[in-house]
Amino acid sequence: MTTVDGSAGQPPLNWCPSGDASRPESVVLGVRSGDGGEVVYLAEPVPAADVLGAVPAGIAPNRVLRFASHCVSECANRVGDACGLIERIRVVPEEAGADERSLPRCHLRPQCKWWNQVGVEGCRRCPAVVTLNPHDDELRVLVAGPDTTLEQVEEWMAAAE
Numbered sequence: 001m002t003t004v005d006g007s008a009g010q011p012p013l014n015w016c017p018s019g020d021a022s023r024p025e026s027v028v029l030g031v032r033s034g035d036g037g038e039v040v041y042l043a044e045p046v047p048a049a050d051v052l053g054a055v056p057a058g059i060a061p062n063r064v065l066r067f068a069s070h071c072v073s074e075c076a077n078r079v080g081d082a083c084g085l086i087e088r089i090r091v092v093p094e095e096a097g098a099d100e101r102s103l104p105r106c107h108l109r110p111q112c113k114w115w116n117q118v119g120v121e122g123c124r125r126c127p128a129v130v131t132l133n134p135h136d137d138e139l140r141v142l143v144a145g146p147d148t149t150l151e152q153v154e155e156w157m158a159a160a161e
């Protein structure tokens, strides 16, 4: 089998779908589009290094693209072997009807940490995840914070009701 990182015959690595564009193995997962900036996924991975030079100066690459890179043990979001980020995202209720949407076609799925950890729910949440958080979106910033606990997200949701 050839994996997204070209490691034919090797066990698949877990890849982070909210990855770091600057890592050498980083690939473009998709393009953010439309008013909501939801991700439209690429059919094939494109090395991040091939496209970063085309992003206009002054625009953070993560504003327009989503990247995937290796899920690494030193990540601030790690909770044991699990990804704490997708667990915090799951605390926020999904939009009505979200469970009826078809899953995005995504080249990363066989090696995706979120898919391997939480299955279809990760894929339903994934298009709306942005890597840079506008500072005026309090809930988004809270969920993205590696030190945020699930209880803190739940408390925020309860206070907002």
Ligand code: SF4
Residues within 6 Å of the ligand: 017, 029, 104, 106, 107, 108, 109, 110, 112, 113, 114, 115, 122, 123, 124, 126, 127
């Ligand atoms: S969570 Fe699903 S849609 Fe997102 S990168 Fe992983 S496999 Fe693809």
